[in-house]
Amino acid sequence: MNRLPEITAIQHQGAHAVTLSLLVQPELHYFPNHFPDYPLLPGVVQLDWAIHFGRKTLQAKGDFCRMDNIKFQAIVQPGQKLDLHLQWHAENGRLEFAYKQDEKTFSSGVVVLAVAS
Incomplete structure (x- = not known):
């Protein structure tokens, strides 16, 4: 089962910002058991996707x-x-994220990544 959403568009706003348009497919790994009668995407998955796509599109490290x-x-x-x-x-290892649809915000925050010394 797939664990990542479908990317339908990518728009870079300079070297340090990007917007990815995503389709959260019903067949994703997370939905059958979370929850069977009312499926929803877990918050931890949203954090994981932000980190994953930050690393892939913006070369976020740490x-x-x-x-x-x-x-x-x-x-x-x-x-x-x-x-x-x-x-x-990159200067402070902060990856800001927000999941939105038009003006509605679904989740947002900052993930701090630390480079091992």
Whole structure:
């Protein structure tokens, strides 16, 4: 089973910011058991996707250190179309993310990545 959403578009805003248009396919690995009668995308998966796509599109580097200002504001369900906005601040290892659809925010926050010394 697939674990990543379908990317339908990528728009770079300079070297340190990108917006990915995503389709959260109903057949993703997470939906059959979370929850059978009301499937929703777990918050930890949203964090994992932000880190994954930050590394792939913005070359974000480092190991997970902590989360700051994480907010889950709306439920993401199968078939949802979302824009994932990412901004990478290499100087302090901060990856800002927001999952949105038009003006509605589903989740947002900052993942801090630390480079091992």
